[in-house]
Amino acid sequence: MEIHRYEKIWLAGALLLIVGFIATVSYGAVGAGIAMVDDEGGQVDPASLDDHPKFGEPGTYQAGENEYDVYVVARQFLFEPGTSEPIRVPAHSTVTFHVTSPDVIHGFEVVGTNANTMAIPGQVATITVEFGEPTEYGLLCHEYCGSAHHAMEGKIEVVPQSEWNESMVVN
Amino acid sequence: MRRISPALFLVLVAFTVPLAVEFRTFAGFFGIELPFIAVIVFEAVLLAVLTAIYVLGRITPDEEEEEGAATP
């Protein structure tokens, strides 16, 4: 097959671009440590979340020194916690969100950040994020979940270490 | 001045839109915050330049650029 010289140069450039993209994504995963949401959260029975040791009483759990687990139930059309009371986490902490749904597929997005995952019934999504200075973040559902989807929102409060106390954790 | 067809003029007008819309983002990269009016002024300048080229091309067409003259 006859391939024009310019075509060959273009082909080489295109392959270089592709390999470059794969390299940067790999670097992001391995070097910068951006882990993907995967299957480590395990499974739950969506019909009996109330009996689950953590999702039965969702909220912030202390997991270690300055490490917290936040269990969130996303359901039509609210986050528990998040909507009726904000999710509270201390400033400068490492927080792992565990998100699931008892009904339909929802989304979990911390507005203006890259903390973003799906909430799929039967599956538990886990994402670990670092919180910095005390502030407030919006929380929203980004997957269509029914007729009041647009009302499904909440709040995350990053509380100063000085104001953080026992009553803000479940365990 | 090179004579351009009305159609090419219209296509070029279309191309000024993304330039104008992204002009402010581009300035933002360098920390320059332009007001919305700057976008409108920039677009107006682009359109004025294009119109000038178009009109000049109509008034004083290049000799060799006559319609069909260059077709082999």
Place this chain on the structure above:
Amino acid sequence: MATFVDKFPDEAKVVQASFAVAFIALGIGALFGLIQALHRTNVLRVIDSVDYYTLLTAHGVLLALVFTIFFLVGLFTWAVTRSFGRALPDIRLTWAWFGLMTTGTVLATVAIVAGLFPQIPMSADVLYTFYAPLQAHPIFYIGLAMFIIGTWMAGADWFLAYREWRGENPDSRIPLQAFMVLTTMIMWYVSTLGVAVSVVFFLIPWSLGLIETVNPLLTRTLFWYFGHPVVYFWLMPAYLLWYTVLPKLAGGRLFSDPLARVVFVLFVLLSTPVGIHHQYVDPGIAEGFKFIAMTNTMFLLLPSLLTAFTVVASVEHGARQRGGEGYLSWLGALPWRDPAFAGMALAGLMFAAGGFSGMINAGMNINYLVHNTLWVPGHFHMTVGTAVALTMMAGTYWLLPQLTGKAVYSRPIGLLQVIMWFIGMVFMSNAMHRAGLFGVPRRTAEPQYQNFDFVAAVGSVGEIRMQIAFGSLLLFLSVVLFLFNVAATWADDRVDTPVDDTIPEPLSPSSGAPLVLDNLALWTGIAVLLVVLAYTLPLASIVNDAGLLGGSPTFPVTVSLEWVVDVTVGALGNLSLDSLAGVAPADAVADLVREVRR
């Protein structure tokens, strides 16, 4: 001079009918798109926020499935008939698939639109992706299944035509257009298997109450198994036009036939084993599978980058044939007055921009920032919404005269229309990308939340909204002009030579292409193998985790009134009642009561 309609009057009728259905869907879908854009930017609200999702479902199904695919079957029927130079084997089979697809479309559309009328106990507000366990009326799924089966029969029709042609031409190369049609259909057969299994084995029995539960991650994964190749199914008709028609319109000929074949073979191989890239942030799928989907996706850039080269080179060749000179000034020598050329060229240019935003989506770690935000609709309004839709509209200006024997009613209106589409999409798509970057979600009636504000890095949120509203208005007007122009053409009288319909031979002819490229069975085999490699383990682990039928029963799109009241009371602290529907409180309650009665 005899054109297509004179040589193949029966086939021309089928193509015309397919285009007619496509354009009706385009008109309705575009109107719904305008209503949505004005609603969510708060410019004009003529519907309840609850009905937004009904219109959104209709917008997605009518434009992304019905308009694109009906245009495709029309175009492919034209291409197969034309490039084999013979009538289709049995026109009754051709009308049968057209009838089945149309019936399926009507059923699905009725199920969706019934959602607007509370007195009709039917709705399908599940959006174009119909993720279970949100459930639609069975008629919706049955209509979709009929539509898909119709496309399979259409493919069978074209393969039968190929067999007849091959019988008489045992040693010839497959004509390029027919090659493109056949490879695209192979990709389609491989990929629609996923959605067919999902709909026929799970969703239809579940919506009829024959099985109690579904596994939401399984049906979602099966959807995306189909959901990415379908974008290439939209794109391949545009590629067919760019490769075989655009160079001719530019005044030249295709640069390289062999390279065009390579590109289509690459799409057969790589289109399907990438669907998991839509599920980068899904739980229950191991990171390794996502990584494989990511690398496959990146390599899928290759055929599109090769296309960019070949198409631009062919167009430049055309411009130089017309007397164009210099490094860039040849651009001025192109036939910009021809709406078919100008539309396709602008569509191709916007596809380059859409391709770059697609590369962002494909990068699985940066995808966290944009997943399910307005960035994503911004991206696909450039690709399917412009590269495909604008190419189809532009192509119509060249195809319709061949199919009807009538000249285009107005070329200036055509030119204005394609340019309006380009400008409208610049405004709308650009603003959507930017809004996505600061977190505005997609698929939402109300982007105004109570707990927080979105913050734009450059400019303001209000300006972004105005850009979306203004852009959508231009796009809608462009569709109105297009439909007017098409209808006026159809109503016109026949003329002797409506259009120059010859397509010159490529500069590098098919004789230079290795014979192996035409070995369709080989490519099918490799494509299936790649799919098996990419999907067996993820699907096995999903089924293993939660069972084939999972544990999710039926969930309607609305919930009971008492429950909503409980929640509202419980949430009074920081949630006011009107945020539940985003409209005035009284309206919200009225909506909910109406929903409960449904």
